[in-house]
Amino acid sequence: MPAPPLWLRWLPVAFVAVVLAIEPVTPVHWPVSFLLIALPLVAAFGYGPATVVAITVFAVVLEGVLAGTPCCAGRSVGYLWDIHYVANYACTSLVGVLGAILAVHRMRRERTLATVRSVAETAQRVLLRPVPRMLGRMSIETLYLSAAAEARIGGDLYEAVQTAYGVRLLIGDVRGKGLLAVETAAMMLGAFREAAYDEPDLVGVAHRVERSLSRHAARLAGSESGERFVTALFAEIPDGESVVRMVNCGHPPPLLMHDGGVTELHATDPSPPLNLGVLTGDGYRVDVERFQPGDQLLLYTDGVTETRGADGAFYPLAARLRRWARMRPGALLDRLHADLLAYSGGCLDDDIAALAAYRLPDGVRLPGEGGR
Structure with a gap:
């Protein structure tokens, strides 16, 4: 105590x-x-x-x-x-x-x-287990802030895994709050961790997670079944190509930091949130963007951009990020965390999750690599 x-x-x-x-x-x-x-x-x-x-x-x-x-x-x-x-x-x-x-x-x-x-905290370590800081040629850091200060856990989620197809990333935001949102997040993370290793493309990963979420939602009583959905972004960074592939399911667009600039990567044909795909019947579209050594990708939930200042204005993430575009992932998320608290006056009203992935330049050696 x-x-x-x-x-x-x-x-x-x-x-x-x-x-x-x-x-x-x-x-x-x-x-x-x-x-x-x-x-x-x-x-x-x-x-x-x-x-x-x-x-x-x-x-x-x-x-x-x-x-x-x-x-x-x-x-x-x-x-x-x-x-x-x-x-x-x-x-x-x-x-x-x-x-x-x-x-x-x-x-x-x-x-x-x-x-x-x-x-x-124990549940959060199981649900949002620590992401390895190095996956292949990627340096990765994460940030999680729960609006439920006493529980320190909510419905936002992230994951990063190294697979035969490259590094695969997930960030998502479960509709609603409380234990049901945590349960849905846990189910979704479990489905992604299995599908990411098995499916040869992101469309297959998204379909697997969608089916798992639909089965989970069908077990809920009353109107919760139709209202239980998740916005999500799936990303894949292959080892041998300077690209990032993404499937956006109703999620805020990621930000690409390249040579000191910041670009929002909007989906050309965004898919609906998971568990709402049955309403449209459409498949998932993969967007491909250049992602070169030295570039950095920021994935985040809407709790970041919907943070309000004293004047009621939303947090200008892209504009703020331009000041810190050359920071590495750890320093970048530390700065983002401090800035969100300062901007909101310490009153964060929503869960916040962010994941920064930095592609190491070709000349940078990884720990344990040989060479003189």
């Missing part, structure tokens, strides 16, 4: 210091020591119940010292057992009991939240 922030642990000390500072300078009919009633509640935010009880005892004793000291607030006599101060001691004790209960509740909730986060 994480410890409370340092400032919360010092807050009771600061509270007492303020009371002691203003008590001697306030009029006698303004008994500032009564503020110590709140001290147990202040302590409950940063300490456990035993410490809250100890601080309550300290508060009652300090109230008695201040009430019984004639010089405080210009008094000529003490008021240790004055009825108002006795009531103050009783109220402080009662608030101390409530503070201890609050501390117990807070600690239980923090333990529960820590457990939920641990389980969610």
